[in-house]
Amino acid sequence: MIPSYKFVLAAARQLDGVAHRTPVMHGRTLDKLCGAYVLLKCENFQRTGSFKFRGAYYALASLPETDRARGVLTYSSGNHAQALALAGQLLGVAVTVVMPTTAPAVKQAAAASYGAEIIHYDPAQTSREALGHQIAQARGLTLIPPYDHPHVVAGQGTVAKEFLEEVGSLDVLLVPCGGGGLLAGSALSVRALAPQCRLIGVEPERADDATRSFQTGRLHQVHNPDTIADGARTPSLGQITFPIIRRYVDDMVTVSEEAILQSMYFLWERLKLVVEPTGALALAALWEGKVAVANQRVGVIISGGNVELRQALSWFAQGPPCSQR
The missing domain is CATH 3.40.50.1100 (Rossmann fold)
Known part of the structure; x- marks a missing residue:
């Protein structure tokens, strides 16, 4: 069963008073780096630390x-x-x-x-x-699978619904993609509430199955990809998420491990946001200039903040300087 936006509305009613209405953050430094007005929907502040x-x-x-x-x-x-x-x-x-x-x-x-x-x-x-x-x-x-389920997709769609209700129109919305539950749910909300908004999914270069699937129209798979974005190590999009993404998403892009780490570092250091690697995927697309956003209103979904602190500090210590793009 492929869900519609009506499912998202039903999910929003069920989640009212149970899930947190997460904050939207904005930083002028980030605007300057990206040449755009960038708004972050911070699901790292959701219960259990992610949109899930x-x-x-x-x-x-x-x-x-x-x-x-x-x-x-x-x-x-x-x-x-x-x-x-x-x-x-x-x-x-x-x-x-x-x-x-x-x-x-x-x-x-x-x-x-x-x-x-x-x-x-x-x-x-x-x-x-x-x-x-x-x-x-x-x-x-x-x-109850992690993404390929109509009610799961509908629940994840409430993220973009809240985002658009709070900030109004967006020219672009960037969404992390693993199995596609968040991206598919976002697609249902965006097409209902902001049909003019460009919706772009972001995944690691090392786990690019969704991008290849989107581009070819045929479901591709990966096996246990070697990426620090553990939430994007899913083998493929699902039978529910794939057709929604193919129909409603405008584009898919991939980002390097370095860009994921640098975006994560920036969020920690400059915006004081504890974000996991998968949570930094969407921002990494801006960091690497994978999406043209000059002078536009850009939404970025930060999907989660559950990270092993010692591991994160180890990554930061080993990586290149990240204070500037």
């Missing part, structure tokens, strides 16, 4: 009581795991999460602290989708 809470809660709240009673399962590198675990805690639903052994420890610990049962796997050896389906079937659990 929106879709996870709406999907879980939409389940029939009989399915909730049996419990649910998901597979996730971390942010969806935390989000579904907290949603389960709030709604009284048992949550099992299949997580890679390589997932950041901070994300694993948070999911466990919200009460999730965690099952680890080696991403180099095992497909999380296959393992997740196997366990869900064996235990009689309802599977």
Whole structure:
């Protein structure tokens, strides 16, 4: 089932008073660097530290009581795991999460602290989708995937809905892309509320499956890509997210690991925003000049802030100077 903007409106009603209405930030230094008026929608301040809470809660709240009673399962590198675990805690639903052994420890610990049962796997050896389906079937659990689900997509669409309601018109909106839940949801909202706005998805060069899929019209895959943006290590777009992105998104661009790290560093140092690598993807497209934005109103979605602090400091210490573009 492909969701429409009506799904986003229903999600917004369900999330009212549950999800945070996250702040929009603006910095003149960033404007000067980019030659545009840049606004940041900061989902790093969302519950569980990322936009994922929106879709996870709406999907879980939409389940029939009989399915909730049996419990649910998901597979996730971390942010969806935390989000579904907290949603389960709030709604009284048992949550099992299949997580890679390589997932950041901070994300694993948070999911466990919200009460999730965690099952680890080696991403180099095992497909999380296959393992997740196997366990869900064996235990009689309802599977709530991290992005390819109509209610998940609708919940994520409330990010762009709030953004546009707060700031008014935008010429361009840049959105991080992994499996495409946030980008697809944003597309539903943008086409309903600001059809003139250019919507652009951003992913790492090392995990460019969505860009290749968008350009060719054929679904491409990657296997465990080597990128610091762990939230974008998804194997491909989904059967729900792909057609929405192909129909409503204007373009896809990719960014280097260096640009991701430099954008992340800038957000920490100059705007005082703790952002994870995946959360800095959209800004990295501006940083590398991948999108023409001169003298335009540009929206950037900062998707999350769940990062291993010691790892981040290690990256910053090893990387090139980042104070100037």
